[in-house]
Amino acid sequence: MKPASFDFLCPDTLEETLAALADGGGDARVLAGGQSLVPMLNMRLARPALLVDIMRLEPLRRIDTSGDEIVVGAGVRQAELEAWPSLSRDLPLLAAVFPWLGHVQTRARGTVCGSIAHADPSAELPLSLVTLGGAVSLRSRNRKRKVKADDFFIGMMATDLAEGEMIEAVHFPKARPGGGYAFREVGRRHGDFAIVACAAVADDKGLRLGIAGVDDRPRVFPLPALDDDQFDDAINDIAWSLDARDDFHASARYRRELVRGLGRETLKEASRCRA
Amino acid sequence: MPRMNAARKHPVEFTLNGRTVRAEVENRMLLSDLLRHEIGLTGTHVGCEHGVCGACTVQIDGRPARACLTLAQQVRGSDVRTVEALAPDPAVLSPLQAAFRRHHGLQCGFCTPGILMSLDALLRERPDADREDIREHLSGHLCRCTGYATIVEAALAAAEEQRKEETTNA
Ligand code: FES
Ligand code: FES
Numbered sequence: 001m002k003p004a005s006f007d008f009l010c011p012d013t014l015e016e017t018l019a020a021l022a023d024g025g026g027d028a029r030v031l032a033g034g035q036s037l038v039p040m041l042n043m044r045l046a047r048p049a050l051l052v053d054i055m056r057l058e059p060l061r062r063i064d065t066s067g068d069e070i071v072v073g074a075g076v077r078q079a080e081l082e083a084w085p086s087l088s089r090d091l092p093l094l095a096a097v098f099p100w101l102g103h104v105q106t107r108a109r110g111t112v113c114g115s116i117a118h119a120d121p122s123a124e125l126p127l128s129l130v131t132l133g134g135a136v137s138l139r140s141r142n143r144k145r146k147v148k149a150d151d152f153f154i155g156m157m158a159t160d161l162a163e164g165e166m167i168e169a170v171h172f173p174k175a176r177p178g179g180g181y182a183f184r185e186v187g188r189r190h191g192d193f194a195i196v197a198c199a200a201v202a203d204d205k206g207l208r209l210g211i212a213g214v215d216d217r218p219r220v221f222p223l224p225a226l227d228d229d230q231f232d233d234a235i236n237d238i239a240w241s242l243d244a245r246d247d248f249h250a251s252a253r254y255r256r257e258l259v260r261g262l263g264r265e266t267l268k269e270a271s272r273c274r275a
Numbered sequence: 276m277p278r279m280n281a282a283r284k285h286p287v288e289f290t291l292n293g294r295t296v297r298a299e300v301e302n303r304m305l306l307s308d309l310l311r312h313e314i315g316l317t318g319t320h321v322g323c324e325h326g327v328c329g330a331c332t333v334q335i336d337g338r339p340a341r342a343c344l345t346l347a348q349q350v351r352g353s354d355v356r357t358v359e360a361l362a363p364d365p366a367v368l369s370p371l372q373a374a375f376r377r378h379h380g381l382q383c384g385f386c387t388p389g390i391l392m393s394l395d396a397l398l399r400e401r402p403d404a405d406r407e408d409i410r411e412h413l414s415g416h417l418c419r420c421t422g423y424a425t426i427v428e429a430a431l432a433a434a435e436e437q438r439k440e441e442t443t444n445a
Pocket of ligand 2: 380381382383384385386387417418419420421
């Protein structure tokens with residue numbers, strides 16, 4: 001349970017960082033808070049030749065409001081966003097999610113973007129980003145691009161991040177006036193990865209349900225109103241459309257049942273909160 | 276800063292329990308191993324080495340964090356506190372430690388240093404911490420002996436005592 005050896009670089013500028021990532025190619029990894037990557041290093045599931053520590057890059061350590069988006073830089077720790085004074089007003093879904101996200105002890109170090117980059121299919125932050133319809137800003141030496149969250153997550157711990165690229169920031173759309181948001185999850189222990197997690201949004205665009213822990217990536221679906229006759233069929237169809245599997249933690253059947261149960265509860269709560 | 280070669284050791288300097296320490300470490304050295312094997316502070320325990328059990332919890336810049344998920348190089352310039360910093364004197368327990376003793380908050384003691392560091396950070400940040408706050412902080416720790424109830428009681432007693440202390444001093 002010790003990492004294999006690697007070169008280490010702690011750059012002072014973004015240019016230096018991007019150059020190192022470009023030269024390192026697939027053998028270089030970005031290190032931010034380390035709460036996802038260091039376990040992978042310890043278990044030797046990751047054996048990068050070079051780690052590039054980005055936590056001294058001041059411009060990445062900011063939370064900015066730009067138009068109707070909250071932009072969270074790659075160096076922002078989860079605990080920092082959790083303590084951000086406008087969180088419950090601008091990102092009420094995240095305010096509901098944070099208590100479930102790892103533990104106090106991991107949020108203190110882990111970054112928001114690090115969890116997005118890790119792309120665990122049951123993780124809460126990727127689920128939130130997809131449910132809210134957010135985006136990810138990617139940066140490499142020669143290119144800058146912004147990818148929709150739904151296109152960024154492509155499979156089990158797999159993302160659209162290319163060699164030499166890093167996440168510069170993630171963009172969460174601000175809560176819409178009068179919108180209702182809710183989150184629930186079921187796991188073995190508070191703070192562990194969810195067996196199933198659901199995030200719901202009720203706003204002027206209708207109802208949306210995000211689901212993590214079932215498919216190989218977080219998914220989001222539109223739904224008819226709760227009192228609609230189609231509702232039960234719709235949520236049941238969603239549960240069956242996901243690629244639920246039996247594993248050590250839960251059966252596929254239990255996961256589908258959680259999607260129906262938690263899905264309905266979160267949608268109800270979001271609809272109730274809708275002003 | 277130049278690229279640090281994997282094959283060599285490199286200096287790292289940080290504050291540990293109020294004193295500046297300087298060590299030469301391999302890049303892959305974990306903070307937990309630096310503390311235990313190089314510096315000799317074995318109060319910080321190691322259970323799982325992947326962030327699950329909480330035994331290795333220390334405080335980094337005032338916040339509880341996993342030493343096993345932190346590379347030694349990542350604490351360059353930081354302020355690290357370990358369980359060794361709690362007792363004011365080798366013969367005197369801190370109020371939190373004394374409460375653990377009184378309420379049987381430990382049996383084998385393997386999980387205790389990590390739990391103390393989490394609760395110490397909580398009680399400094401929120402002197403009014405209640406049962407819920409304490410339980411939330413404890414959810415990041417595994418204890419196989421006590422059943423947790425006595426740990427919660429110890430923490431509540433320490434919080435209470437700390438509040439009394441503050442009113443008498445005010
Ligand atoms: S040893 Fe670090 S969390 Fe278990
Ligand atoms: S006292 Fe033995 S594990 Fe907690």
